Amino acid sequence: MVRQDPLMPMRTARIIGEASVRSLLQREAASTSAAPTEAHFSRDFAHTFGETALVTAQPDEIMERVLDFKSFGKWFTLHADWPNGAPGQVTSGSQYIEDVRILGTPARVQWTVTHYAPPAAFAIEGTGPMGTTVGIWFGAKETPAGTELTVTGGFHSDALKGPMGSLVASTLQAATKEALGNLTRLLNGAPAEPSSTGQAGAFTRQIPPPSGPRPDPVLHAPSGKLVDPWAPVLTGIGQTVHRPNSADTIQSPLELAAHAARIAIKDAGNARLLDSRVRVSAVSTVSWAYGDDQAALLARELGIDDAELVQSAPLGGDAPQRLVSDAAQSISEGQLDVAIIAGAEAFASLAIAQKSGAAPDWDRPHSGAGAPRRVGSDRPGNNEAENAAGLLTPAPMYALMESALRGALKRDIREHVTAISSLWSRFSAAATKNRFAWLPEYHSPERIADHAADNRPIASPYTKLMTANLTVDQGAALVLCSAATAAAAGIPPQHWVFIHAAAHAEEEWHVSERHSIAEVPAIGAAARAALAHAGLTIDDVKHLDLYSCFPFAVEAAAQQLSLPLDDPARPLTQTGGLTFAGGPLNNYSTHGIAALATQLRNEPTAYGLATALGWYATKHAIGIYSAQPPRTLFRQIDAGLRMRRPPKRRVRTNYSGEALVEGYTVTYQSNGSPEALIVSCITVDGDRVLARATEAEYVALGEATDLLDTTITLTDGAVSSLGAHRNTSTGTVRDRLLSTGAAHVPSLMVEWDGPLCVITLNRPQVRNAIDLALALEIERAIDTFEADPDARVAILRGAGTDFCTGMDLKAAAKGQFPVTPRRGLLGLTGTPPVKPVIAAVEGNALAGGFELALACDLVVAAEDASFGLPEARRGLVAAAGGVLRLAQRLPRAIALELAYTGAPISAHRAYELGLINRLCAPGDAAQVARNLAHVIAESAPLSVELSKRIVDESPGWPVTEAFSRQSEIASAASFSDDAAEGIRAFDEKRAPRWSGR
Template sequence: MPAPPPVVEPPRLLSRPWTLSVSVAAPPERVLAHLTDPARMADWLVMHSGWPAAPPGALVEGGRFAQRVKLMGTPVEVRWTVRGLSGRTVWLDGTGPMGIEVGVYLSVAPSDGGTLVRLDGGVQGGPTDGPLGPMVARSLTEALRASLERLARADFTGPSSGSDRTLTLIKREKPGTIRHLRTGREIDPWTPVIVGIGQCRERTTNPAAGDPVSLAARAMESASTDILIEHNLVTSADTVGWVASVSWQYPDGAALLAERVGARPARTVQTGLFGGDGPLRLVNDLAAAISRGESRIALIAGAEAAATAAAAERAGKPLDWPTQPDGTAPTRTLGTDREPNNAAETAAGLVSPLHFYALIENALRRRDGLSVAEHRKKITELWSRLSQAAAGNMYAWLQEFRTPEQLATVDGDNRLVCAPYTKLLAANLQVNQASALIVCSAEVAREAGIDQRLWIFPHVGAHATDEWHVTERADLTRSPAIHAIGRAVLDHTRLTIDDIRYLDLYACFPSAVQIAAAELGLPIDDPERPLTVTGGLTFAGGPGNNYAGHSLANLCFRLRHDPGSYGLATAVGWYMTKHAATVLSTDPPVGEFRDIDADIRLHRPTRSVALNADRSGIVEAYTVTYRRDGTPEAGIVTEILDDGSRVVRATEPLDGDPFDDTPVALPPPGEPPVVVEWHGPVTVIRLNRPAVRNAVDLATARGLERAIDEFEADPDARVAVLTGNGPMFCAGMDLKAAARGEYPITEGRGLLGLTAEPPRKPLIAAVEGAALAGGFELALAADLIVAAEDALFGIPEVKRGLVAAAGGVLRLARSLPRATALELALTGEPMPARRLHDLGLINRVTPVGKAYATAFDLAVSIAAHPALAVLLAKRIVDEQGDWTSAEAFDHLSEIAGVVLGSASFDLPKAYRRADRERS
């Protein structure tokens, strides 16, 4: 029989007590160390959700610390005091929001072959003394019971807390500032710092020499050695980030890397499957987590073994590299991907990065008015300068300087691949390379004794996305997204581009470098400030998604040797599509690190695109693809038609230069199908196809989805108004486009770019004229409808043998009496706004022409209220239909508790406001 539980006499008994126990197959000392180790808290305590301040490295009697927990699904902050501490017991007193008091008495005792763990305690005060009390106590007890059950299944075979391999920091609360010795400035202890830098290049293609994770582990070992201290920060990391590899795909590469280097992180993060922006997105994301106190030590790595994989494929030998069980996934995946090509691009053979960047290259030549020879000279001189940087980079794949003449010469080693590019003007992906960074807080760096001369501060990061499909961009030679991220990082750091001494622009193809330099205001031929310190993806090597990981490593080395200087890295994903930037320096930042989403309020002009239109236009760009023997294979041409649309044509290989004549100006793009306006907290989204009664085609659906996504992400946007330009709100789906196979369905929000997933924030539809078919469904997807008195609403799909497939019939059935919903669905005849207002579907009916103004005023009145209260009230209305009577008030209390648990909630102030309103 197990030993009886220890006698527990907590110094204070709270009004709603509990007593729980569980047997654990491990010695008491190890169990108690596990229970009181903040780094292991997330492993067993199901309520734990993070630390708002520095986590305590060890509990000390009298010590104080803050913890984030979830109570009834609501995130709240509890401030703990360690009242008592011995070899077998821990007594904690805590205070939460609104005067809630919690007491926890934890004790361990030897049992048969293990340990009996007992939790005693209770809760009182604030709302727990009222009608919510039993619910709070029950929820807390169930969470603790689940925690003990998880503890019973825990693995106690690993290294114990305080092992020699682990750096232990004893901090009870966020410490004071840290003095930066060289500059004399005081810095926040949670300032992120890059302290370890490592790279690896493996020339052999023997599979035993390493899969990507093995290469990354070697780079991480180099990064650990780079720190020059006794403590091993690698094994102490709480977060591991992995840049997804292409040559061998791991479900959770970060977990494999952590296992290989001896780390036991609480979180793993992996970038999306494809995208050279991944390394900077990952560094920026984890630096921001460190600055918020959510992480202390993060490992970041990426690697490719593409040269080995290609050699194995040529030899017909399978690769016996690590795999992971089905269902394995990282804690979080960073970034998103979608289909990279639209139908017109695919049909024309425009399908690979080489094709797109070559097409863009010739668009640049046309814009600049250069001959073929002049343009070749320009890009080979640019690429020669990159080879010079690679020649001095010990980790570069091709460490050889190439002259412009060598790069321009077509021969067996430099064959034409896609005009105007030869092999040595294109990215080289068949490499075996890895990079690794160790990033921590300044507090950790100081406590570990890392020499400040090794510290590199990330100052700011930013990311943005251009129009996803290349041929839908208004101008192939511009990148609004690069311009936006450049402006964002410079504004945040209060620098100009001239203040940046070291640069590493993402250099997969010459067109990418030229566009980035232009958007950032950089000359491409400044001998005093080259555009790379790494060498570009041709010469330094293009390790799948991870080139920018090497950019960061090389920038850090340069900055260490030039204290006080600044460095800027940029990165690109897909076809000049996804962009990221990071600014670094040995000088500490002037403010808190930020990872800026520059997508918000970014203007991206677009063109509509078609395949092989029966009309001719002005040749905008072209390329020719070549076979491996150097013979031309096919041509691809884009033309701009008189109406500003673009056509993509697959052609025979072009004979001669289509730009021989003096280039004429290209017709401007047409009006965008969706227009967004920002008016303080109110975002206005306008369907902008009045010529076709605002019918929704694929471009419109995508534009609407993006507008909703950015409205959701915009911290300053509270309410949106959806309306239409012209006399009609929306006639529904564009049937002509659908007949061409162009259906308005988006990956994220479904049919019409909205109806499958309306926004969480309030959306108001302002309807003039009519909302028919899909137009009615868009209005029904909104939270409120304001309509002009002559507006008509209907779902005429039944007349065409169809059903309103975007949720219209379902939403009508839930919102209207059954007979009315059936009348609309079965007859297809429209109903006037006034009747639907009387039935409660429409909120307000206005004079003709006043629907938008009324909807806007309604949005302003909603936006004036606290945002969290508005969101949660909307959530209750949206979700209550799925609740049973028995559970309704539990759900209601859980949701309302989010407001009550928020730091901004002031209960006395709320009561005073209510009294004023009643009077």
């Protein structure tokens, strides 16, 4: 049953087109002298938004809350910070600075109060990055029904054109609605609800685990093979394309997604699938704000009353594959029978509505469901340096990376433009064979490369026909289920497409911090992991769909996958790509997977691979598909956990001096005229500097000259001189700068050896003392180790002659204490992992170093190692667990002696006290720790974890309850898959294959 929003009777929610906002302002001006008119906004806005609510509070109470800037963040969901402190009392003309987040991206706005007439109205106008202008008006008017609280506003930005502008407008509209709801709740004395863009908690229903044993294998008749009953199979495919021609024919994204899902359910051939344990997974829509309610609304549209609800992160083209991978993993573990994955965008309908002045009636009553589980990362895509350089949208960022790739390939401009326009021409040819393509028309390479009125330059070298086409109405959906469920439902095996493996990984998150902006090694790591698990190589894969928002995305991925760009027998797209097939933002890859699966049904012996990415080739996902049964059980792999990453670069924003241009682009206005030159350059120290120049001479030089490998001079981060010709030695200089990496040696090194994770403190110059940066790295390494399902044991060691001498006191004296958000002091001691950690100690383990060792489960030490807690001699207490853990493990008198005196003890004495597990010859600690770790790794991981819990928790148990509590914890292992596997392996006289379940 649908539960109505309790605030619905008190408020109306609507999007207000430009004409509607003007009309509203005029009505307000006519009804009250204090209400603002259009003159209160000093400029015109390309995009407008607004919301109205009826509240019981009086206007003066409302305006007092609105002007309480110290509590602004409690209700205004886009607010991030007041960099200069919250404003005090304001009047007309007051100015203040606010940091906000829009689409996850930080931005700084300089506000001016342009209208101040409390309690009736308050208006501000501001300027943000790249000359973006914005205005917001708050109005409160008494009516017989209560106080009418209205928020209207608008924004304009030359940097955010077309669908991107609509995207931001939609985000601002959703944020206004959410903020107004929060404000209403606060005025009524209730707490504000958490932002819908955050990670969600509880959801409608958690599907219970399987109640019985794994079912019998299922016969796959076409291959004659028995397959695992929980093997995930794709059984339903649905796509829809809608071409609105008037305001009467527009459709909402929810309608398009539901329509595609119904097609997919029909394609699966048996609606009885929905009687099973069902998950509804929604690809988050951008063209209309459904927030956390989208999956629930989709389930309601499909008539599914009792489903687990999942949604993707708000932004990211990796979303569809991540949702497929997540559902396939749950199916493979017997947690789920059926999953419906659907998404859509309706920017074409939205554009028609905006032109006509109509307000789309796309809102739906709140479902009443709890927030869904979120899949994927919602981290902001840009850092401040990238924002300052004007890299606010994908086109200039990808264009910048494109030019860097050209430099790596050592091509001149004409040669490279020919290559990418030819690539895109082949994609347009593929679109002509796709009945769901938005632009199913062939375009020659010359047509794609040439500037024309309908193919204007966007960001060199990209023209409009080289960029993702977002103004589409498209929806796509997939139905997944287990092989056993598909067989029971009578779905013909010829209709099945198995999901063999999936993987995901992230690049260094911000482009400007990547070692090379011309490469995407994370997609290579994900591909290798997925192919290896499936028992395949890339040569075994016949059909491909590489994510194709811009040519760089395809070229860089193909390079990592060792794929030629022009093999006619193995094209890189099944759809035609985001330019020609259509780019419905987050949902493109649902179309790509649908097209790939359709091809594999027609060619049942072939294998297919689909990639997906989000942000700026930042987060990647990949899936391996075939109508052939898989060789191994499905697995979703986080390939980023073990990825060997090149060192990140430091980004400098106020650099003065010479640097080498590694990439550049000229951006253009909507009329085709050049706007700015953006360069990325490397300093002699290996740092990166981004710069934006709008001076005509520099922009003209960027248009007329190949600036790659030229020398640039910067003053406080701004271009002061730009070379027009390359130096003859530039190639050597470029190779040296781009290959040597950042100038800073990593303070922590992580090495993987099968199930072992070896973590090395790498500050030997300060005896591995830990500052805040190192503590954060330790925390991240331990988090990664704990998250990796194949990781069994970690080894913590120090580089050089010492294990660790504790906190970096010089950094602490500057106020930089090594305390991390999740694991506390030293990045480990507050919350050690549930998996075992071994300390391999050479030399000194003093102060925090001793506390680190004590936070580990086992200690291996060289015979000449030394331990101690000298804090008392420095006026401190060993509060990173040192005194506490000694008290737990030693007799009281000995623990107190060590704490009182601060005197070091030898490894032999520590061994006698039971603090050390193994003594070894100097220099051998790491190897002895590895040997011990391998022995532990041979045990069942769940058994090891539960044993550790009993050892750690039992000291506090009452004697009368100890045995029952032990049994309660141990029972999780007694009824696990690993327990059954251990018995089978013993009976079959073989090594067990642990699953951790």
